[in-house]
Amino acid sequence: MPPARSWRAYPQVYRLEAARCKKCGKVSFPPRLVCNKCGEREFDRFNMKRTGKVVTHTIIRTPSDEFSGEAPFAVGVVEMDGGGRLTTQIADVSFDELKIGLPVQMEFRRLYTEGDAGVIHYGHKAVPIRQ
Amino acid sequence: MAVGIIGYGAHLPRRRIKVEEIAKVWGADAPSYKKGLELREKSVPALDEDTITLSVEATRNALARAGIDAKDIGAVYVGSESHPYAVKPSGVTVAEAIGATPDCHCADFEFACKAGSEGMFVAYGLVKAGLIKYGLGIGADTSQGAPGDALEYSAAAGAAAFIMGADDDRMIATIDDSYSFMTDTPDFWRREHQFYPSHGGRFTGEPAYFRTVTGAIKGMLEKSSMKPGDFKYVIFHQPNGKFPKRAGKQLGFNFEQIDVGRLVPTLGNTYSGASPLGLTAVLDVAEPGDRVLMCSYGSGAGSDAFVLTVKDRVREVRDLAPKTRWMLDENVTYLEYGEYAKLRRKIRLAAH
Numbered sequence A: 001m002p003p004a005r006s007w008r009a010y011p012q013v014y015r016l017e018a019a020r021c022k023k024c025g026k027v028s029f030p031p032r033l034v035c036n037k038c039g040e041r042e043f044d045r046f047n048m049k050r051t052g053k054v055v056t057h058t059i060i061r062t063p064s065d066e067f068s069g070e071a072p073f074a075v076g077v078v079e080m081d082g083g084g085r086l087t088t089q090i091a092d093v094s095f096d097e098l099k100i101g102l103p104v105q106m107e108f109r110r111l112y113t114e115g116d117a118g119v120i121h122y123g124h125k126a127v128p129i130r131q
Numbered sequence B: 001m002a003v004g005i006i007g008y009g010a011h012l013p014r015r016r017i018k019v020e021e022i023a024k025v026w027g028a029d030a031p032s033y034k035k036g037l038e039l040r041e042k043s044v045p046a047l048d049e050d051t052i053t054l055s056v057e058a059t060r061n062a063l064a065r066a067g068i069d070a071k072d073i074g075a076v077y078v079g080s081e082s083h084p085y086a087v088k089p090s091g092v093t094v095a096e097a098i099g100a101t102p103d104c105h106c107a108d109f110e111f112a113c114k115a116g117s118e119g120m121f122v123a124y125g126l127v128k129a130g131l132i133k134y135g136l137g138i139g140a141d142t143s144q145g146a147p148g149d150a151l152e153y154s155a156a157a158g159a160a161a162f163i164m165g166a167d168d169d170r171m172i173a174t175i176d177d178s179y180s181f182m183t184d185t186p187d188f189w190r191r192e193h194q195f196y197p198s199h200g201g202r203f204t205g206e207p208a209y210f211r212t213v214t215g216a217i218k219g220m221l222e223k224s225s226m227k228p229g230d231f232k233y234v235i236f237h238q239p240n241g242k243f244p245k246r247a248g249k250q251l252g253f254n255f256e257q258i259d260v261g262r263l264v265p266t267l268g269n270t271y272s273g274a275s276p277l278g279l280t281a282v283l284d285v286a287e288p289g290d291r292v293l294m295c296s297y298g299s300g301a302g303s304d305a306f307v308l309t310v311k312d313r314v315r316e317v318r319d320l321a322p323k324t325r326w327m328l329d330e331n332v333t334y335l336e337y338g339e340y341a342k343l344r345r346k347i348r349l350a351a352h
Helices: A003-008 A010-015 A065-070 B019-026 B030-037 B051-066 B090-098 B115-128 B201-224 B242-251 B255-259 B271-283 B313-320 B324-329 B337-343
Strands: A017-021 A043-047 A051-060 A073-080 A085-090 A103-113 A120-128 B004-011 B015-018 B041-044 B073-079 B105-109 B134-142 B157-165 B173-185 B233-236 B291-295 B300-310
Touching: A003 A010, A010 A017, A010 A120, A010 B090, A051 A085, A065 A103, A073 A103, A085 A103, A103 B051, A120 B051, B004 B051, B004 B271, B004 B300, B004 B324, B015 B019, B015 B337, B019 B030, B019 B337, B041 B157, B051 B073, B051 B090, B051 B134, B051 B157, B051 B313, B073 B090, B073 B115, B090 B105, B105 B115, B115 B134, B115 B157, B115 B173, B115 B271, B115 B300, B134 B271, B157 B271, B173 B201, B201 B242, B201 B291, B201 B300, B233 B242, B233 B255, B233 B271, B242 B255, B271 B291, B271 B324
Parallel strands: A085 A120, B073 B105, B073 B134, B233 B291
Antiparallel strands: A017 A043, A051 A073, A051 A103, A073 A085, A103 A120, B004 B157, B004 B173, B015 B041, B134 B157, B173 B300, B291 B300
């Protein structure tokens, strides 16, 4: 991914910035221009909470080249506390404990690197809450 | 105007490797390493953890305790000898992730294991000078030791973050005084493009670590007109379990003063994170009124010492983020050497 493209998404990948519809309250992540529930165009921007629950999950065993050293790894959809959903890797998890409803928190991690000389892409991954 | 710590936080990787697991690969005698280093295991970062990611998580814990808006942080300083880029600052990514940009000053510090306390010192100094409202100083490392070298048994990963401020109602611990001790002492170094550091073996001890640490603490005690008995806790840089105990004994501190902030037996040497992480563990248990002495050490060589006084607010905020000993003792996974070698990128891979 070119650096400029990942840079444009920093508010979302670095800070989990979402949009809440001013009319119906639906949370969009990433933010939309038009609410897909009520058609409203006015939104409040906010940073989602970094805790939530796994809605669904799978195991990636044959990844693309950027992630080849990491396979097998878990990917899931997480419903954040306070609204908003995202697709994310689930890290530091044993596949036995992976289940729908698993409480997770989003941690800042390396997502992938552009070879040995390119940029390092950072963002969030979900990890199980164990405390 | 009292200036000090208004927020503190730590973050540790969850993976560990035991001394025995490393020793068996190199045909070394694990009991003698464990006894010689007073170290049983060390933390290992995952493939997706580095100085920046550990710094962001430690800072989020510090922000949870500080209860401030990250926009009010006027300076972000990351001290590390393992910045992910040779050219591109770590501090800006941390500042961007916590929401402190663009109205802040960022810089990366390097001074072997002393880079973390440098960030703390400069952030503290700028708040004291009135140039910024809050300043963030971070010590973080994912340090490397060459395979089979003595350093491989101890080189570990972790981060500690401190938000400095002058708000009386947010003060967790005031920084009452500081003193630094620096000389040119070539005990440990890494040249450009070298993957692993080199060191002077036993030269890293008496003429380097002990001379510098005792020099800094004696200077600090003299400057502040205090004596070892005035402190409830003392935190040393901790490259292994023995050095801080021996330095403490030489200076007249007892084991009870040293041990709470001595994380190295089960954490390893987190380099720039080492004494700052020890301070987070002390603040997790300290009571208002306790006096704390922290002394970092960075090869090359230098030490920064701080005298702190713990305030009432520590009781209100310590449970707002995970405590350091919990991260150290619970929720850990043990690795075999092969997994460790992969995670630390010690295995040569085919080019894609």
